[in-house]
Amino acid sequence: MDALMSQVPEKTWVHPGPGIARGPGMMTLTTPSLRPSFKHDPLLGARLKQLSLLSGVMTFAGFGGIVMLLDPSALADFSEVDLGVTQIPLPIVLAGLFCAGLALRHWLGWRVRQLERRGWEQLQAGRPDAAIHSLEAAVSAGNDISRGRGYYALALAWFRQGDYERALALGEKTTWIGRKRDTRVCDAQVPALMAVILALYGELDDAREWVGRIRRPMFDETDHALLAQAVMLCREGRYVEAVKRIQRTVHEDVPETDVGAVAVIHAFARSRLGGQLVPLKPGCVLPQRPARGSEYEYLACEWPELAAFLRGEDAPVPVLDA
DSSP, rough: HHHHTTOOOOOOOOOOTEEEEEEEEEEEEEEOOOOOOOOOOOHHHHHHHHHHHHHHHHHHHHHHHHHHSSSHHHHHHEEEESSSOOEEEEEHHHHHHHHHHHHHHHHHHHHHHHHHHHHHHHHHOOOOOHHHHHHHHHHHHHHHHHHHHHHHHHHHHHHTTTHHHHHHHHHHHHHGGGGOOOHHHIIIIIIHHHHHHHHHHHHHHHHHHHHHHHOTTTTTTOOTHHHHHHHHHHHOOOOHHHHHHHHOOGGGSSSGGGHHHHHHHHHHHHHTTTTOOOOOOOTSSOOOSSSSGGGGGGGGGGGGHHHHHHHHHHHOOOOOOO
């Protein structure tokens, strides 16, 4: 017995690596794995568009096979197609073409959603230039709903690149989307973004018009107009009202894409109060002067006072029209 036991190897314990934590009876990963990076393909959008057209042709041509198969005598009435290794009745060939077209369409939908998600991740990571490539490819092959979301994301990306004109043009494109669209994007987020850009441009009347177009979906408590209205009040020199407008909205109701910009505008408005005291209200977006002005330079492309504030300089005195 002792001889047999001496042949049993001792139990070996493997020390968990840095990405593994051992709990009672289990092992779990604690270090999230990063997604693999994707190389930019300048022809991806064109290829996806061609595949989308091919999918439409395949489903249109193959639909006739589905109709033929509804007739019990269809297989006998039509000739067979020679595929080299076998012969298959024409209705079955066309039905197969239809199914292949549907499969291609579903794959394209998955690919578009993947590109759209990647574009948003890049945008949130502060890489609008990379996001533009992903989103343009997604828009090229998407349906009306995804195109509406894509145009909005592209407008936001170009806005953060400081290209107001292109952002406004893309925002306008969402108004051409048909009835099948994302109402939250097209009726609330896009008008709010258009109003922000026009307000930063100094076109306050046009900005107010776009604010009036904002239509929040039912049960949506998001204050889409906050950033645009705060910018308009600051542009008019009504800094106390701008601070109060920002503080009237709780942090949870501020659009996620606007939180950083609202914090900057809040800090800018407070810096211009000129000794007037406006108590800080808890629960709102707190004022924050960015450590790096370049992070929010896109807000000040047409606004010298804000540009000076971001650089940490004394803001120039605004020139008022006579």
